[in-house]
Amino acid sequence: MGQDFQKGIRDGIPIALGYLSVSFTFGLAAVANGLAVWQAVLISLTNLTSAGQFAGLDIMVAAGGYAEMVLAQLVINLRYSLMSIAVSQKADAKMKTPQRLLVGFGITDEIFAVATGQNDSVSTAYMTGLMLTPIAGWTLGTLLGALAGNILPALVADALGIAIYGMFLAIILPPARENKKLFVIIGAAAAISCIRYFTPLREVLSSGFTIIIAAIAASVLGAVLFPVDTDAQKEEGSA
Amino acid sequence: MNTKIFLIYLLLMAGVTYLIRTIPLIVFREKIRNRFVQSVLYYMPYAVLGTMTFPAIFFSTGDLLSGCVGAGVGTVLALRKKSLLFVAIAACLAVAAVKGLELLLR
Structure with a gap:
């Protein structure tokens, strides 16, 4: 149990560092569009998704309808359903409904990729660790971005934009060589x-x-x- | 923004996203034995991340040149099996270097 959890935390660190940069840009954008710092942070803590949050921010700022918000999130995030099916196939036998209600919160592109890349089945403890570091990184990055406002040089903000894609390459290319x-x-x-x-x-x-x-x-x-x-x-x- | 309206938006966003992630996890409890479905699930991560990376990576830095250089550096290092973090940071540094040069030469 403890070992699985620790391995999850460790495997989550690179994801968390990648998330720092992306959520940083979300924090910047949210505050630039008139949201309070706590609002930006709360969105990140409860949603844990990039494309969906940026779209949701647009809809909020434009005072879009509630139905539009629901539909946009549904379409943009529907891919997570496919990933959840794949993760359900990796889950060990001890993962029952309450554990699945917890693990479901953390299904993101990267967490899914790391979880399904494991050789063996994954436990609830592993998945919990694997979620925790990225959630912390995602939330902290948003907070820093929201606080930094416009003091960050454009060069640094632009360079950070590629971080998440560099991470994607490092997930998909090594197995493709084999x-x-x-x-x-x-x-x-x-x-x-x-x-x-x-x-x-x-x-x-x-x-x-x-x-x-x-x-x-x-x-x-x-x-x-x-x-x-x-x-x-x-x-x-x-x- | 009005706090009450914000919280309604937040609830809708977070609620829909949570249900999308959790319902399939609850419903698909049995191991799927079908070989075709297994194969689709095996290839899914590569398909999802391939779609998300290309062509977005080239436009992720605000200018095409630095995006291409960053993508090139990332590709070479990933193929050499460097860690996630190493590849991500190296790509960022490559982009920063190109942007710095562009500023100097302007």
């Missing part, structure tokens, strides 16, 4: 995302919805072209 098929999946997902970005599709497709479409299309493509052998999957492990 299993070249993963490059096909990553490439297909990136291609769909680029098509949407560089064409008029951008006007009609939100980024959240694009993630859902591209993620399903690319992983179904992978399942059709390279079905995973259950035993081989265990051996490849860390992928």
Whole structure:
């Protein structure tokens, strides 16, 4: 129990550091748009999501409707449902409903990626540790960003913008070197995302919805072209 | 912003996001044996992060040149299996270096 928790905390540290920079920019944006510091921090503490929070902030500032808020969060964050299904497959037998109600709070892109990348099943203690450090980083970064206001040099703020993507690369590329098929999946997902970005599709497709479409299309493509052998999957492990 | 209205927005945002994350975790309790579904779930992380990274990484720093340099540095280091933190910080430093040079040469 204690060991799992500690490993979770440790595995969460790089995620937390990546989150510091992204949530910092959220804190900056929230205060620049007229929110109080405590409001910015409370949003981050209760939502723990980047795209959804930035969209939610826009809707608040524009005094958008409540239905619009619900729908926007639903579409942008629906990808978490897919990740939760994957995490439910990694959960150990001791994870019952109360534990799942807790673990569900912390399903983010990065926590999901680290959790499903484990060789063995994951315990509630591990997941709790893996959530705690990123939650702390996400909330603290928001607070610092909200307090920093406009004193931060633009160069530093801009440079921090790439941190989260650097982290993504470090999650997906090392396993792809071992299993070249993963490059096909990553490439297909990136291609769909680029098509949407560089064409008029951008006007009609939100980024959240694009993630859902591209993620399903690319992983179904992978399942059709390279079905995973259950035993081989265990051996490849860390992928 | 009016505190009461803010709290309603907050409740809606956080509530919807929490339910999206938690309901599938409660519903899908049995191990899925279907090979196709297993394969889809195996590839899902790469598909999600691939979509989120490209092309966004190139535009994440405010100018295309520093974004491309940062992405290049990140890619090379990630392929060399450096840690998450190392790759993220190196990409940030590369971007800062390009931006600093741009400022000097302007």
